[in-house]
Amino acid sequence: MTTVTQKAEALSSKSSSIPSTRKLQRALFVVAVTYLVLIIGQPAGLDLVRIGQDVRAHPSAIVQQLIIGLANGGIIAMTALGYTLVYGIIELVNFAHGDVFMLGGFVSILTLSIFSRTGVNGGLTAPLWAAIFGFLPAMLFCGLLNAGIERMAYRPLRTAPKLVALISAIGMSFILQNLGLQIGAFGKLAEVSPVFKWLAVLGGNNAAPKSFPAVLGNNNLLEYIIPGATVRITFADVLVIVTAIVLMALLNWFVMSTRLGKAMRATAQNRDAAAIVGINVNQMIGLTFFIGGALAGAAGMMFGLYNGTVVFTLGFTAGLRSFTAAVLGGIGNIRGAALGGVLIGLLAAFSDQYLAVRWTNAWVFLILVLVLLFRPTGLLGQETGDKA
Amino acid sequence: MLQVKDVHTYYGNIHALKGISLNVNQGEVVTLIGSNGAGKTTTLRTIQGLLRPRTGSITLNGEELTQVPAHLITTKGLSQSPEGRLIFTRMTVLENLEMGAFARSDKDGIQRDLERVFTTFPRLKERVKQRAGTLSGGEQQMLAMGRALMSNPKVLLLDEPSMGLAPILVEQIFDIIRELNQQGTTILLVEQNAQAALQVAHRAYVLETGKITISGDAKELLEDPRVIEAYLGL
Ligand SMILES: Nc1ncnc2c1ncn2[C@@H]1O[C@H](COP(=O)(O)OP(=O)(O)OP(=O)(O)O)[C@@H](O)[C@H]1O
Numbered sequence: 001m002t003t004v005t006q007k008a009e010a011l012s013s014k015s016s017s018i019p020s021t022r023k024l025q026r027a028l029f030v031v032a033v034t035y036l037v038l039i040i041g042q043p044a045g046l047d048l049v050r051i052g053q054d055v056r057a058h059p060s061a062i063v064q065q066l067i068i069g070l071a072n073g074g075i076i077a078m079t080a081l082g083y084t085l086v087y088g089i090i091e092l093v094n095f096a097h098g099d100v101f102m103l104g105g106f107v108s109i110l111t112l113s114i115f116s117r118t119g120v121n122g123g124l125t126a127p128l129w130a131a132i133f134g135f136l137p138a139m140l141f142c143g144l145l146n147a148g149i150e151r152m153a154y155r156p157l158r159t160a161p162k163l164v165a166l167i168s169a170i171g172m173s174f175i176l177q178n179l180g181l182q183i184g185a186f187g188k189l190a191e192v193s194p195v196f197k198w199l200a201v202l203g204g205n206n207a208a209p210k211s212f213p214a215v216l217g218n219n220n221l222l223e224y225i226i227p228g229a230t231v232r233i234t235f236a237d238v239l240v241i242v243t244a245i246v247l248m249a250l251l252n253w254f255v256m257s258t259r260l261g262k263a264m265r266a267t268a269q270n271r272d273a274a275a276i277v278g279i280n281v282n283q284m285i286g287l288t289f290f291i292g293g294a295l296a297g298a299a300g301m302m303f304g305l306y307n308g309t310v311v312f313t314l315g316f317t318a319g320l321r322s323f324t325a326a327v328l329g330g331i332g333n334i335r336g337a338a339l340g341g342v343l344i345g346l347l348a349a350f351s352d353q354y355l356a357v358r359w360t361n362a363w364v365f366l367i368l369v370l371v372l373l374f375r376p377t378g379l380l381g382q383e384t385g386d387k388a
Numbered sequence: 389m390l391q392v393k394d395v396h397t398y399y400g401n402i403h404a405l406k407g408i409s410l411n412v413n414q415g416e417v418v419t420l421i422g423s424n425g426a427g428k429t430t431t432l433r434t435i436q437g438l439l440r441p442r443t444g445s446i447t448l449n450g451e452e453l454t455q456v457p458a459h460l461i462t463t464k465g466l467s468q469s470p471e472g473r474l475i476f477t478r479m480t481v482l483e484n485l486e487m488g489a490f491a492r493s494d495k496d497g498i499q500r501d502l503e504r505v506f507t508t509f510p511r512l513k514e515r516v517k518q519r520a521g522t523l524s525g526g527e528q529q530m531l532a533m534g535r536a537l538m539s540n541p542k543v544l545l546l547d548e549p550s551m552g553l554a555p556i557l558v559e560q561i562f563d564i565i566r567e568l569n570q571q572g573t574t575i576l577l578v579e580q581n582a583q584a585a586l587q588v589a590h591r592a593y594v595l596e597t598g599k600i601t602i603s604g605d606a607k608e609l610l611e612d613p614r615v616i617e618a619y620l621g622l
């Protein structure tokens with residue numbers, strides 16, 4: 001049924017005979033959106049004159065935002081991969097994924113806290129190796145958590161209508177968010193016994209944002225190369241960007257070149273065919289959730305190291321941004337998620353600098369709406385199962 | 389070799405297979421014919437473990453398969469070219485064939501079977517690097533059969549391999565089926581094209597709304613008036 005309409009669409013667009021009512025609808029929509037952008041654009045920071053002045057006054061800020069955008073883009077991409085992998089294999093928007101990411105931040109903060117000591121200025125600091133090995137507990141925890149969620153909340157619903165699993169995912173998201181809130185409360189245990197001293201990092205207020213121990217320092221690495229440089233490249237920039245690249249390269253290698261990775265792709269393309277050739281479909285779906293979760297865990301650590309705090313509501317906003325990135329790149333498409341993540345990261349960074357911080361999310365979601373309307377298969381094309 | 393005994397399969401409340409019994413002996417081509425919706429695909433999917441029979445038994449060389457998880461059934465020696473082919477469209481031809489051998493670990497055997505698939509389907513060899521989704525319908529069918537052969541099955545199940553193909557290709561596919569059989573592959577063939585299927589098969593079963601109504605020697609069925617009237621359109 002869908003293929004028939006798709007074919008019809010392809011045909012009609014080839015002969016450029018889109019029904020005129022649809023053309024008109026589209027044109028009207030473009031006018032409406034442009035109008036809204038121009039009206040809202042001004043208060044939302046789209047003031048071309050001011051932007052022009054800004055750029056001329058601080059040209060180096062462009063490079064600075066490029067770096068910040070790439071780092072945040074790496075984090076967004078890592079989370080977007082989880083959405084895309086899961087959607088690719090079971091066609092579910094895993095609403096809980098953002099919250100898995102948030103819990104990754106919490107696990108990271110606790111891991112770092114264990115290895116932290118109080119620094120000269122009274123704040124917590126942790127050694128560098130803690131930041132590097134700190135990725136592992138977060139990745140493991142989030143991977144297992146995500147696979148566990150699949151097992152408990154999605155697998156029993158696999159033959160049910162899609163909406164049912166989606167609602168289950170939203171429920172899961174609430175549960176995890178409250179878990180994040182509850183974990184925040186354990187900070188009080190630090191006063192009870194020195195054994196729990198490492199929980200002090202969670203503070204006394206469970207809902208408050210939690211500050212990451214300072215790990216990476218704030219030195220401008222660029223100064224070592226170009227003294228007096230106005231652009232800052234900190235160790236955090238480097239660590240985040242490099243980690244994102246390494247993990248994505250690993251994922252790409254795994255999925256494209258290993259036996260298991262190929263089996264995972266095969267399962268995403270056609271579950272019945274996968275079973276026929278002897279692939280354990282449930283195992284592959286579990287593995288997909290594990291990998292997506294592990295990447296979200298790593299992203300949680302990266303987010304904390306980069307932005308300094310995590311809060312239990314992080315999953316919702318960050319999740320929506322990453323989901324947007326996944327849709328922008330083409331849901332189900334691994335490279336698309338990486339590309340979409342970087343683009344959204346850059347957009348957000350430049351919006352923060354040149355438009356208005358408060359409106360950045362609005363700009364991001366405008367992109368989501370536009371993509372869904374004009375290119376619903378995303379930049380690199382959607383990749384989902386062939387099953388009808 | 390493959391024995392299906394009184395199998396009942398349901399889709400929810402729909403009673404799709406109402407007590408199917410059939411058997412396939414070593415070296416045979418057995419065909420299962422019947423009109424649309426008779427339950428042919430359901431039978432093959434049930435044998436492969438993709439659907440579970442509510443009652444009945446399926447054995448391969450005496451080993452019960454109804455409790456074996458779907459992905460292990462391949463290891464036991466059953467593989468199929470399913471209805472709609474279901475090739476992995478975003479993988480290359482070679483990757484599709486590699487996936488066909490997923491359940492195996494004998495490198496030499498896999499290599500030998502790959503060569504064999506390429507000799508049987510030279511077209512596939514020319515297109516190893518091509519994305520399977522961009523193959524023509526006939527090539528996709530060959531790939532689906534090649535992929536199934538890559539598990540070196542004891543019994544090869546084919547679900548309407550001639551569907552949607554031009555007459556010349558249909559002929560070619562049936563030639564290949566004959567050839568594979570002559571090389572020793574045991575085949576259970578599901579077909580709408582009863583004429584061609586009965587010509588290539590040793591024995592045949594006719595399926596009507598979930599029940600086997602006629603069975604016997606394929607050549608005899610070609611002359612059976614009931615078969616002629618209902619399936620050979622003469
Ligand atoms: N997923 C399903 N859910 C419910 N009923 C189904 C399902 N699949 C098949 N059926 C029903 O089971 C019966 C047998 O279907 P099956 O696909 O096995 O027929 P078939 O003999 O292979 O037909 P065809 O020659 O058209 O492929 C049909 O009545 C069909 O409507």
Ligand SMILES: [Mg+2]
Nearest residue numbers: 428429430471
């Ligand atoms: Mg069928």
